[in-house]
Each structure stands twice: as structure tokens, then as C-alpha cells.
Amino acid sequence: MAPRWRWPSLVPWLAALTVALAGSTGSARAATYPASVYTNVTAFDTCDGTPDTISHSLKVLAQNGFVALGYASAAYETSGFTKAQFLARTPADQAVYVHSHGDQYYAPYPKQVQGFRDDGGDCTQAITYATEVKARRTSGAHLVLMSTCHLAEVARTAGQPTMSEAYGIERLKSTVNGSYRGPEFYLSYVGLAYTADMLRFEQKFWAYIGQGRGLGDAFTLARANAGMSAATVPDWFGEYVYTGRPDGSPGCLNCQ
Amino acid sequence: MTSLCARPFRRVPAWRIAAAAGVLTALSIGATVSQASMPAGWRAGEPAEIPLVLEAPARATLAAAALDLARRLGLPGTPAPAVRALDRTLGRAFDTINLSSPDGRLATVITNEAATGRLHSAVRLAWSADLDVQRIGSPEAGPAARRFLILAGLAVPATTASTAWDDGMDAWRVRWARRIDGLEAPGDGLVVWVHRGGQLKAISDVETALAPVPAAPISKGAAAAAIGAYLQRTGIDRMAGLAIEEPTLGWAEANDFIDSTLPDAPAPTLRLAWLVRLSYVPPGWTERHFLELRVDAGTGQLIGGTETA
Numbered sequence: 001m002a003p004r005w006r007w008p009s010l011v012p013w014l015a016a017l018t019v020a021l022a023g024s025t026g027s028a029r030a031a032t033y034p035a036s037v038y039t040n041v042t043a044f045d046t047c048d049g050t051p052d053t054i055s056h057s058l059k060v061l062a063q064n065g066f067v068a069l070g071y072a073s074a075a076y077e078t079s080g081f082t083k084a085q086f087l088a089r090t091p092a093d094q095a096v097y098v099h100s101h102g103d104q105y106y107a108p109y110p111k112q113v114q115g116f117r118d119d120g121g122d123c124t125q126a127i128t129y130a131t132e133v134k135a136r137r138t139s140g141a142h143l144v145l146m147s148t149c150h151l152a153e154v155a156r157t158a159g160q161p162t163m164s165e166a167y168g169i170e171r172l173k174s175t176v177n178g179s180y181r182g183p184e185f186y187l188s189y190v191g192l193a194y195t196a197d198m199l200r201f202e203q204k205f206w207a208y209i210g211q212g213r214g215l216g217d218a219f220t221l222a223r224a225n226a227g228m229s230a231a232t233v234p235d236w237f238g239e240y241v242y243t244g245r246p247d248g249s250p251g252c253l254n255c256q
Numbered sequence: 257m258t259s260l261c262a263r264p265f266r267r268v269p270a271w272r273i274a275a276a277a278g279v280l281t282a283l284s285i286g287a288t289v290s291q292a293s294m295p296a297g298w299r300a301g302e303p304a305e306i307p308l309v310l311e312a313p314a315r316a317t318l319a320a321a322a323l324d325l326a327r328r329l330g331l332p333g334t335p336a337p338a339v340r341a342l343d344r345t346l347g348r349a350f351d352t353i354n355l356s357s358p359d360g361r362l363a364t365v366i367t368n369e370a371a372t373g374r375l376h377s378a379v380r381l382a383w384s385a386d387l388d389v390q391r392i393g394s395p396e397a398g399p400a401a402r403r404f405l406i407l408a409g410l411a412v413p414a415t416t417a418s419t420a421w422d423d424g425m426d427a428w429r430v431r432w433a434r435r436i437d438g439l440e441a442p443g444d445g446l447v448v449w450v451h452r453g454g455q456l457k458a459i460s461d462v463e464t465a466l467a468p469v470p471a472a473p474i475s476k477g478a479a480a481a482a483i484g485a486y487l488q489r490t491g492i493d494r495m496a497g498l499a500i501e502e503p504t505l506g507w508a509e510a511n512d513f514i515d516s517t518l519p520d521a522p523a524p525t526l527r528l529a530w531l532v533r534l535s536y537v538p539p540g541w542t543e544r545h546f547l548e549l550r551v552d553a554g555t556g557q558l559i560g561g562t563e564t565a
Contacts, residue, residue, distance in 0.1 A: 057300035
């Protein structure tokens, strides 16, 4: 295996860092990098008959995390989180967070395509498919978190894009193949994911990012320290040492 | 196969482990952590950690103990002095020791419970090509994990471990579920991740404090009745395809799943509870939705739960 960090791979980092240092103010930069946070509250509250606070808590964590990284982030829930709203923002978003039901839905049977349900304020909840996201993207996103079941899995129907691929993030890890993958990171779950575990894991993930850790380190430390049940399994793709910052700079790799 | 990894495991003298444990226990006696002084439970948006005072000698001693542990486990890095913080999401304090490589990068992070000195986690962050050399598979991961526990001075559980490849950690995950008198605590457990090269990726030892066992636990039938009343009150009993599994006794923490006025952080202790798993298809959906509800075995009250996303 090739080393994870090679000199040629520093070139884009240094170029990005130069741009960042010579660039405009933080707020102006944030406006350049739109991000969206979507949380399906109604599904976990009205529709399933149980009260829910986790959807709101996950939204707060993601929204604060995006803003701290330098994105101009908007947040949508209940009737504000519709498929139309999501798709309208899809072409421009550089960072995306979705907490909802996710699956590989029949579209139609027997073809299965990865997707998630919107909120809309009722239990009808339209599905947004990876194919619809891919059709609206002309470039890759930096940071995508699908806080759902199943959206870190391989496509069950050959030839269909996964949700990470819809955002231009291949199902590859820089730690495994050793090559620099650029400023991109995708996180989701394999199989069924339980919301109490998701809150534990994502709280730790954002906390380690807040301490200056790269996204790969944040994932690893959160996995080891969150105290999740065995049933919930997160996974990631992209660049291990990427910080998640929208300007693509390496940021604080050596922070203690 | 003759060797699980390039460097054979060293046998650790018992005195060395005992000495390290003694140091950590002595430090914990002087800990400034007090349950009474802890703020109320964490809610999203609030600080999740509160730094606590740890005197310089203790910080240095903990760093030295962490270095000793790291060397036994083959983890790289030179330690910085320990820092102590109250983790409001878990309801207890931890000492964290960061070990860095010569170029200043974070190589290993070791975390101990402040009150007991008990190892909470040891995590390798530094990467090297040797980690990716295929030397072990699923059959070898379990024995390798047990050796790392012994090297860390941790007891190897007598129960059977489950082994699976963990793509997110890029390592084999060997997990022992925590059992108390034969009853499972689903959220707790001992997990060892082992690189495909046979080296340790991480150890996670989550052992939440237990509330006292109730003097007269309620029956399974009483638990089922409490669940039935809840399902009727919430309308879940009218959901399509409702399937309810038999209640099983286990240990679980209370959380805000039932009472949404509670903090986001779960309670810091586990309670003996009847755990009930159920599934149904909410109106307008095509997929089944899975819930786990918890009934306190002492009071018969619903104390929490979780659901699938």
C-alpha cells in the first residue's frame, strides 16, 4: 500500500491554503460556501406515535458544526423540509446534513435506489433519490452527512449511484488506497441505525471536529468513545485528513 | 500461521500492571470530581465538556502511565501531560492523554475514567503502511484482541466475542457484550479493533455504573401490561403490522425517549429493566419501523427507548 500522505498530495492543500490566507474575511467566505441541514422531525414524532427530541438535537449539532467550519448554513425541518426545497438547494450546497429515514427504495420494483424521506409536516414524506441528486450536481460536495439507515451501503441494484456517489464522493477511503482524495468526506450508516446511538456518535464526532481534529480522526475517536450499541455501524468515504473546511485548506492537522 | 503480527507480543510482568493500577487508583483518590457538583444533564447546543483542575504532578504521572500502556500495546507517540474534563454527555469525568509523533501529529489518544483510573479507550490515529499489510483474518482477530486485553491489564471476558469487519475503522471489530449476572447491557461492552496487519487500532471499554437491583422486580406480565398501556395511549396499537417481542430483562439507561422534557444526555447509570422490541408500519409508510422500549424493573415505569432512523 502507498503511504497516505505523499509530497505530491501537498500541492492542492498548499494552493488552497494560500488562497485561504490571501482571501477575504470569514463571513464573506462563508457566504461563498452554502450548506444545508435537514431534519425529519415529524417522522419520529407524529407519524410513529412517540415523542422525539433527537431530530432537533442532531440539527443543532450539525448546524453549529457547519457554521464553525465556515459554511453559510441554513436549516430546515417539519414543513420546511420538503423534497422541492431540498432539490432546489442541491446544485449549490457544499455541505449537506440529512437526518431522516433512509433506505434503498424500489424505484420501481425490482430496481432499488438509495434515498431518504422528506418531512413536509405530514406522514406522506416523499422520497428523494440519489439519482435525482446526481442529476442536479455538476461538481462534488465537500462534506455530506446522511444521518439515516442504509446510506453507507453499496448499491443493491448494479449501475445505480449510491448517495455518496451522487455527491461526487466515491466509496473509497484515503487510508486504504493511499491516494489523496481531495477535500471531500461522506458519512452515513450501514444497515439499521438507532437514533439514540446516532446522537451519541454524532455528538462526539462534532465535538472532536470542534477541537480541531480532522474528519477521519474525529470519526475514529467518536467510534471508540461514543459507547454505541453493536447494532449501529457508521462508515465514511473520502479523505481521512480533510478538516471539512469549505475552502479545502488542511487547517490544523497538528492541533493538540 | 505462526505469528499474528510482525512484532511478537511481549509478556507483561504482573508487577508492572499492578504498579500502574496502583498509580491510577492513588490518583483517583485525590480526584476533584464529585457527582454532587456536576451540572444537570447535557442538552444539544450546550458545552459537552467542562475542563477540571488536575495538578501538574498528577498530569505528569498519568502521562507516564499512558506511555507505559502505549508501549505495551505497540501504540506510537510521546505523551503530553494529561487533561481532565467532565463529559456531560456521559455524566462522568475523564483524563485524556495525547501522544504525538516526532513531527507533532497526534498519534495515539488514551482516555481513563477520572474517578477510578480505569481505561476507557486507547486509540491509534497514526498511520503506517505496515498496518495495511494483510496478516490476519476473522479467525485470528479474536485471539489477537484477547492478547491486547491482557497486555492492557484488562480482564478477558469469559463470554464469546463477536467478530466482524468494521469498514469505518478499517479494522476487525471484536466485541464482548457486557453481561451482569447473565443479563445483557446492550449499550455497554468491551470492543477491540485490530488492523489487518495484526496491530491494535483501538480499545473501547464502556462500563456504565449500575443502579441498585430492585428488591422486588416486576414480572414480565406486568412489563407487558405497561407497554400495552403506552401503545394504547400513543395510538401505536393501531399501527399496521404491529409485532411485539417478548420482554427480556437487561440493563439500560433512562433517556428522554418517553419524557421529552428530560435532557438529551441519557442517565449516567444503568437500571434493571424489561426491554421490549417492537415494529410496525406507520401510516403512509412502506417500511417497518423498529422501536425498543424500556420498563424499569423496580417501578414499572417506562424510562426510555430508542428507534431506527
